[in-house]
Amino acid sequence: MNALPPVTLMLGGARSGKSRHAEALVEGQPGACVYIATAEAGDHEMAERIRRHQARRGARWQTLEEPLDLVGALRGAARSDGAVLVDCLTLWLSNLLGADRDVETETQSLVAALPGLAGPVVFVSNEVGLGIVPEGALTRAFVDHAGRLHQAIATAAQSVLFMTAGLPLALKTPA
Template sequence: MRFERELILGGQKSGKSRRAEMAAAAWLAADAARDAVLIATAQPHDAEMHERIARHRVDRAARVPGLRTVEEPLALPGTIAALSAPGTLVVVDCLTLWLTNLTMPLHGAPADADDAAASLVAALHDARGPVVLVGNEIGLGVIPLGREVRAFVDALGQLNQAVAAACDRVTLMAAGLPLTLKEPA
């Protein structure tokens, strides 16, 4: 049985995380036996990020009380596989931070972005329940200065394309408004 996958893309503060939370709230409200879990990929490398993560935890718990959170900045495909079940919605927030963690680690060698994307797509195909993924669309602006930044923008664009191809629905958020790019056939 095939379960729906949705990719929600947008810029910073576009409403993409809120839309994913609304999907989780609707999923949970439809059946008391259902579960929903959010895989958070952010890492608190500085004081501002510590505060931001803490604020997101509190806000998310108030908006969607039944949404559990698992923090996993690196092993996203394995975590999706471990948490996915027919009665469980998995929300991933966000792919951009996950790719950043893998390809620009503070310590250790960077991972290959193509291998990471292939592993994620395989996990999506193998998921036993619905998955909603949140990511940034950062390729709409000017061409960034610096080879490393351009390489990251390219890698994120390729990741977004691979995930979009594996998803049944793709939504672009702008100013809190959804634009459907792909719908289930």
């Protein structure tokens, strides 16, 4: 198994296999595996997705649910010696907007916290900007926020992967 760099960003579309691949990357590291879930089981569809994801991961995983305070969850997780998976940034962004938080400030705080983490972290996020420009101004703003967030994390990351049909494509590789 290869050692993960400090920060990995795993982008991809819906059902592209990005969560599964990210889990495999984290499980390839020694020590504990920490799963930070940004989703909340707000409706039946989402609860079912969370249940399926948890069933897939084994007993080696510790799960933290944190819809908003991602930096705090990362700092808490970093007290363990293992690798951390954040699944996913898109839902975190959605939660921030729903809670009227300032996305730019939150993004800067997240990027600023990354160098202080003890172990490697893998961020999973949905690429949402490759379809037709959506009609609602709020949805357009969401796409814009997601794109800027991805650029910020990709700049901070040493490894960026784009997943299609379960196949990872390296967009950025550690030097």
